Amino acid sequence: MASSIKSLDFKKFLSMLPDRQERFEAAPATLPPGSDQARVIARALHPVRQYLRVAAVTERGADCKSFDLVPDPERGTTALAWFGAGKYLTVFETIEGMRVTRAYSISSSPKQALEGKYTLTIKLVEGGLMSRYILDNWTVGTPVEVSAPSGSFEYQPLRDAKKVICLAGGSGITPFLSMAAAIADGDEDFEMTLLYGSRTWDAILFRDELAEIEKKTDKVKVIHVLSEKTSGRMRKGTEKGFITAELIQKYAPTDEPYSVFLCGPQQMYAFVDKELEKLNLERKYIRHEMFGEFHDPASQPDYPSDVPETVQITVTIQDETKTVTGSTGDSVMQILEKNGIAVPARCRSGECGFCHSHLLAGKVYVPKNMEYRRMADHKFDCIHPCCSFPLTNLVLNVPAAR
Ligand SMILES: Cc1cc2nc3c(=O)[nH]c(=O)nc-3n(C[C@H](O)[C@H](O)[C@H](O)COP(=O)(O)OP(=O)(O)OC[C@H]3O[C@@H](n4cnc5c(N)ncnc54)[C@H](O)[C@@H]3O)c2cc1C
Ligand code: FES
Structure with missing residues (x-):
């Protein structure tokens, strides 16, 4: 809580208060008889x-x-x-x-x-x-x-700078395309400079759609970054190679803070995160989309040695208990699913907490970049099966799939 409050910009917050007050005053004092507006809106949104x-x-x-x-x-x-x-x-x-x-x-x-x-x-x-x-x-x-739309990878005026450098790789363009269109529609109010990494000019997803959006609004600027050499001359405005600190600096504002949003494959995060360190940006100005499931935990430097190849998991869901066997290379969620046991899931990246479960016995490994659990979760032995890899036999209570 304290850290999320720290990441807000109070000047921006205060500047929004008059608008909020106006909306309150314009709203009807009572709900129409017989209506349950809040519930209707909540159901429509979620x-x-x-x-x-x-x-x-x-x-x-x-x-x-x-x-x-x-x-x-x-x-x-x-x-x-x-x-x-x-x-x-x-x-x-x-x-x-x-x-x-x-x-x-x-x-x-x-x-x-x-x-x-x-x-x-x-x-x-x-x-x-x-x-x-x-x-x-x-x-x-x-x-x-x-499901309902979920996730927290979105522009927040109270947290993010007005100018945002968006870094996309491959199919990681999808949320940025939505954001760019929302800016052009007037539904989002920030300036987007999109550095979009693709292998070749022909492999660029949504090339024409992005060009159309750029024509509609001067708040969206797209720079394609191509990693493979292409025959012929480079197209104007296209960069070669990978998204580096130097390239980000070339397009970032020099006279005001900027946010960096990142979405792409796991390998891209490992590379770009090192580049971002060189820029010494405040933590609140860097936002990552999740990249989904983690595979091959044994490749991680902090993965313990002497882990057995297979383990047994005894799981209770809604008064029914089963014991299944699985590979320690799979997450607890993958093992249960492979054995026909459905677990509630949304992000499969450790972040949403939807799969939150109670570990009664045994030990799991959680990759560092998927550790979103709170202090209370650690204290009371709660895990997220989507990003927890068994190190020993486990006993576990899992909520019923919704
Ligand atoms: C918030 C979010 C948004 C996303 N948006 C998009 C999007 O817009 N478009 C999009 O295409 N994708 C998107 N993804 C990714 C998507 O959710 C899936 O992860 C992706 O489609 C792969 O799923 P799959 O079932 O095909 O692969 P999986 O079956 O999950 O396998 C993934 C890869 O891991 C390998 N693998 C599987 N098991 C192991 C193992 N034991 N050891 C080593 N490797 C293994 C497989 O061979 C495969 O290469 C998003 C992910 C998240 C979290
Ligand atoms: S499914 Fe989101 S934390 Fe596990």
């Missing part, structure tokens, strides 16, 4: 589930597609929950009898949600379960089940 169907599919190269999703009134969803640009949806699928969940950022704008459409853009991950399934199976008309 539905437990949204039942949608695929309305259109757009190919984006050999291994990536965008899916337009619209409400499916026949299954009870008549309107889409609104969201702040940068949020993700958790997709629920049943693949070979196994309940699978994965997070996908909404690449369309908040305005489009009000018009009845979300777009998800999904890139194939080699050997991946959900991305392969979606790319092979979702066609026009496919029913889709998703």
Whole structure:
């Protein structure tokens, strides 16, 4: 709490108070009789589930597609929950009898949600379960089940600087496309300089869409950073190589603070985080989107030695207890899912707390960059199964999947 208060800008906060006061005064003093406005709004913004169907599919190269999703009134969803640009949806699928969940950022704008459409853009991950399934199976008309929009990767005027350098890699462009469109629509008020890393000019996702947004607003500027040599001359305004501290400095303001937002694959974070250290930015000005599940914990320098290859997990969910066996290379959540036990999940990155469970016996390893637990969680032995890897046999209480 103290650290989140410290990260706020009180000058900005005070400047917003008069506007807040005006809104209070303009609001009706009493609710209309018989209405329960707060509950109606809460349900519309945070539905437990949204039942949608695929309305259109757009190919984006050999291994990536965008899916337009619209409400499916026949299954009870008549309107889409609104969201702040940068949020993700958790997709629920049943693949070979196994309940699978994965997070996908909404690449369309908040305005489009009000018009009845979300777009998800999904890139194939080699050997991946959900991305392969979606790319092979979702066609026009496919029913889709998703969560309410979730996540905290969004612009917060009280915390973030007015100028934001956004660093994207590959499919990490999706939340930034939504933010850029929201700026052009007047729904977000900040200046975005997007350094977007792709392999080649042809591999750039949403190249035309980004160019269109740049034409609509001078608050969005896009610089493509290409890592592979391309034949012919470099296009004007394109950078070569990787996103380095030097490159960020070239485009960052020199006379005022700026925020850095980062979204891309795990390997990009490891590289860019080292570059960001050179810039000595205040911690509150650096924001990372989560990158999803962690694989291969044994590659981490602080992973203990002498961990057995397999372990047993005794798990109780809603008065039912089962004992299953799994590999210590898998997270507790993956082991349970592989054994047909569905665990509540949203981000699968340790951040949302949705899978919060009680560890009654045994030890787990949590990679450093996925350790979002609070002090009380450590004190009372609570873990997030999505990013906890068993080191010994475990006994655990898990909430029922929602
Ligand atoms: C907030 C958020 C937003 C996201 N937004 C997007 C988006 O807009 N678009 C998008 O395409 N993706 C997005 N992702 C990533 C997405 O959630 C999935 O992680 C991605 O689609 C891969 O899922 P999968 O089931 O296909 O792969 P998985 O089955 O989870 O496998 C992932 C990779 O790990 C490897 N692997 C699996 N098991 C092991 C193991 N034991 N050891 C070593 N390696 C292993 C697989 O071979 C594969 O290469 C987002 C993630 C988060 C957290
Ligand atoms: S699913 Fe979000 S913390 Fe585990």
